[in-house]
Amino acid sequence: MIGNDRITDYINSLAKELPPELLHLEREAIENHVPIIKKDTQGLLRFLLKVHQPKQILEVGTAIGFSALLMGEYTMEDCQITTIEKVAMRLVEAVKNLADPRFPQKDKITLREGDALEILKDLVQEKRSYDFIFLDAAKAQYMAFLPELMQLLLVGGMLVTDNVLQDGTVINSRYSITRRDRTIHTRMREYLYTITHREDLETVVLPVGDGVAISKKL
Numbered sequence: 155m156i157g158n159d160r161i162t163d164y165i166n167s168l169a170k171e172l173p174p175e176l177l178h179l180e181r182e183a184i185e186n187h188v189p190i191i192k193k194d195t196q197g198l199l200r201f202l203l204k205v206h207q208p209k210q211i212l213e214v215g216t217a218i219g220f221s222a223l224l225m226g227e228y229t230m231e232d233c234q235i236t237t238i239e240k241v242a243m244r245l246v247e248a249v250k251n252l253a254d255p256r257f258p259q260k261d262k263i264t265l266r267e268g269d270a271l272e273i274l275k276d277l278v279q280e281k282r283s284y285d286f287i288f289l290d291a292a293k294a295q296y297m298a299f300l301p302e303l304m305q306l307l308l309v310g311g312m313l314v315t316d317n318v319l320q321d322g323t324v325i326n327s328r329y330s331i332t333r334r335d336r337t338i339h340t341r342m343r344e345y346l347y348t349i350t351h352r353e354d355l356e357t358v359v360l361p362v363g364d365g366v367a368i369s370k371k372l
Contacts (some may be wrong), residue, residue: 166193170200173227175256177222182326188247190220191290195316195363199288202368203228206312208286212277213237214299215291217244219251219263225288226259235263236277236284238270238291271295274302285311293317294338296345304354307371312325313355318346 170179183190191199199221207230213222225235239245245267248342252260266273270291285308287295296315307313320342348355351368357369 162194166197167191169197172196172224176220176223176227179218179223179251183218183220188218190217191224191316192363195366196224198360198362198366199224199314200228202312202314203286206286208284208312209233209286210282211235211286211288211304212282212284212303213288213290214250214274215239215242215289215302216265217290218247219265221288221290222263222265223251223257223259226257226262229262229363233262236266236282237263238266238268238273240267240269260289271298271302274299274306278302278305282306283308287313288316289313290316293320294341297341297348300345300348304371309371313349313367314367315345315349315367315369315370317364318342318359318367319361 171177180190182188209230209232211225211229211233213225213235214237216222216237219237222235222237226233229235237248239248240303248265251257252263252265254260262314282305287303287307289299289303291299303313320339346359346367348357349355349367354372355369356372357367359367
């Protein structure tokens, strides 16, 4: 958690409760140590969706389907969500959850299974476009995804990137990072510098959850 835990807990206590079926899925994920978006990130995402009212959403990183279902809950009936996942153990749960009749918003969601970069390239070839992209996948690959994401994102659209501050360690010196994590650390710093300095993006980085970057394409 980044920042003051007591403040975060208080802010989270003010949040509107999730619908029962999503709350149950969240609790299952927490009990089974499955990584899903944190409570304060959920609130930010819900706010952005309500304000922006996207029609076409792309999610990179489905995990068990929680965030896709959350986005389905807080978007208009005609919104369509495409979500990408390749990790086999996550796909088993995602397929189950996205077919579960408890979640009526599942009908908005299309799951594409496979390598994210290859699928993104396919979507570009298909001339698909999105007005809202939620990036929550392998952090070391964010820079590799960016060229395709920029082609897919409509002017005026939002790119929301999760986990960009890596529990606050992104500010540390590279040499204070364990050797196995240095590549992710370096690539995330490169990604953050890039999205905050591109002339075709306006970006703000917020210490919410594990860090969220919100970018609007100009």
